[in-house]
Amino acid sequence: MDWLGLRFLGELPSSGQIVLDCTHNPFLVLLAYCVACAGSFATLDMAERISHVEQPKSQRHWRLIGAGCLAVGIWAMHFISMLAFETPLEVHFELPITVVSLFIALIAGLLMMNTLGRPNLSVWSFSKASIGIGSGIAAMHYVGMAALQSSAVSYYNPRLFALSVAVAIVASSAVIALARYFRKGSGMFHQLLKYSASLLMGAGIVSTHFIGMWALVLAVPAGSPLHGATTDNSLQLGLTVALITLLIIASCLSAALADKKLQGKEHDLRRVNALLSQLDQARMSLQQVAHYDALTNLINRRGFNQLFGEKLTQQTLSNGMLAVMFLDIDHFKRINDSLGHDAGDELLKVIAGHIKGATRSHEDVVARFGGDEFCILISLNNREEARQLALRIMQKMKEPIDLAGRRMVMSTSIGISVFPDDGNTCEELLKHADLALYQSKGAGRNSLHFFSSNLKTRATLELQLEEELRNALRDDIGLELFYQPIYDLRSGQVAKLEALVRWRHPEHGLLTPDRFISIAEANGLIAELDGWVMRRACHDLSRLSHNGCEQLKITVNCSALNLGRDELADEVAQALADAGVSPHRLELEVTENALMGNINATITLLKKIRALGVSLSIDDFGTGYSSLAYLKRLPLDTLKIDRSFIQDIPRSTQDMEIVQAIIVMAHTLHLQVVTEGVETMQQYEFLSRYGCDYVQGYLLSRPVPLQDLRMVLDQLRDRRHVGGGAVMPFRDTNEPVSQDLFADSPGYHAGASIARPVR
Incomplete structure (x- = not known):
């Protein structure tokens, strides 16, 4: 019975034909198995590589490489196994048919890699892919068998033929399942599992071939000349094919490993860049927290000191003037005590807006030092500009503020020091502005005072008296x-x-x-x-x-x-x-x-x-x-x-x-x-x-x-x-006694x- 050019044997031929007893070279069989295992490992590794590649172009690239590895591995296994086939006949292979078998293996490999490249695979798609790939492997095997030319007539046992196709389909489904399983994972245990799976997959592919060979029956007419086993170049050719195949697979695996390391470095680089970006954002956030007041969004003392140093350097080089103004809200504590700290915070926000609104937005620096204490840094041409700004702020503060159901008017005490008249350093100017603020409070609040040298003398004396009183x-x-x-x-x-x-x-x-x-x-x-x-x-x-x-x-x-x-x-x-x-x-x-x-x-x-x-x-x-x-x-x-x-x-x-x-x-x-x-x-x-x-x-x-x-x-x-x-x-006398030291x-x-x- 013939089907698709194949002769199936229903019973032994009756025309005086002799059925040949054929054997296989065990070394070449083992070599074919090794090649099949190498091809299986390459398939699993390429499937894993595809899953880790993000760009579609790279994924197509690795699908082609994986398909080539699988096709070359299966075809080489088949070819070496055919070289291991020993029969008492002179045999040779037709190159065109052999090339066709390689082409069929490549189609099966492409189908395999396309299937593995899908993110999701339904049962029906899985079944179709397994049948298609298994049929392709079986077709590759039987086309390759057709390339075998001798004086014998080839017959196939239909049951064993069907079994070989079934094994090919089962092996294909196993390859798909294992490859999808091994797409994710890492570590030594993962690699050991992958090696074990490659051995099993190689065994399945080799089984397909040898079940097909088992189904083969060679018959020669009676009286045809037969000869014993002769030495030929099958071993050398098999080793050459195996070596070339293994080199190709090894090159592909090396390329995959190098790409994996390169991709890992790229991932590390992206991760580092992401971390640097996060650190930069964190640095900006920390800088915001470190240099700005969270309540009023004004700069805080740290940020003010930094800007103060920069402006002081600029004005020193240009022989300009600066004014430092300390502001303290009069009787602010009564707001916190009577209305609560939340109301006090709302009041500080409004006051900060009033102060900011009275200054030059792009030239003056307004800071909150803490509590109800604010500080302003301005560039000026004469002291009168500082006085006018202070008066504007005091006038702005007189605007009624609605707070917690009440309408209130606040006032502020202001102390001013001027560079370079009152000091040459940030610390000195801030201290002198604070002394001037102290004088404003002592004068009844809601007033402004410039620093004068007698304030420093009095402050120095008070500091000395404080220390000496403590000692006393x-x-x-x-x-x-x-x-x-x-x-x-x-x-x-x-x-x-x-x-x-x-x-x-x-x-x-x-x-x-x-x-x-x-x-x-x-x-x-x-x-x-x-x-x-x-x-x-x-x-x-x-x-x-x-x-x-x-x-x-x-x-x-x-x-x-x-x-x-x-x-x-x-x-x-x-x-x-x-x-x-x-x-x-x-x-x-x-x-x-x-x-x-x-x-x-x-x-x-x-x-x-x-x-x-x-x-x-x-x-x-x-x-x-x-x-x-x-x-x-x-x-x-x-x-x-x-x-x-x-x-x-x-x-x-x-x-x-x-x-x-x-x-x-x-x-x-x-x-x-x-x-x-x-x-x-x-x-x-x-x-x-x-x-x-x-x-x-x-x-x-x-x-x-x-x-x-x-x-x-x-x-x-x-x-x-x-x-x-x-x-x-x-x-x-009735005159009052004059007072003296006592x-x-x-x-x-x-x-x-x-x-x-x-x-």
């Missing part, structure tokens, strides 16, 4: 207490002593509190200073008690900052206990402004101190903004009238009426009244006539140190006896400067 407190050197008697108008005796701190400075002489109290308050030393005054006053009171002054009381001033500390009551109790002094002999003086700071907390603290037995006095009454409603709630014992109401008596009728009203009001609230600053007999007599309880002033005595106090007390007692119960002044002004009291803050 630590070493207990230089600080002293002076005492001024407080006279009881009813008993005609000295009933109290007010303790007033002094600092005997080694260079500046005896300093009164107005020179150093504000420094102590600004630098956190006021609590330590007040504590020292209290401990020393209690200690001196104990010494006075041993010298016949058992009835005297001492009044000690307490600063507003110290009054906000819950530990104050315990410190008072400890000072009394250490000195062994009864609590009722100590009186604590606080200013009325200090009392009004946090009225509820203040009342709680004062009640704790009052519970100890310590008396409480309100100092400088009438100069602050205390409320009578609060005054009646405070646990007070004494009210001290400020000297400002006394100094014009008896010339001022209005002051006389005010003092009378205060005395009546205090007595109505069951408070004793002390009047300070009494300097004339007319003042003394007026106060005595209208029911004042105590007087204090130069008429009686100046503040004196402890060692001189006994002599002053004796003099007052002696003058009382001479005057028949009324105090006799140091001078028999002037008893509110600023001289420890802590009293809080009522009149410097800043």
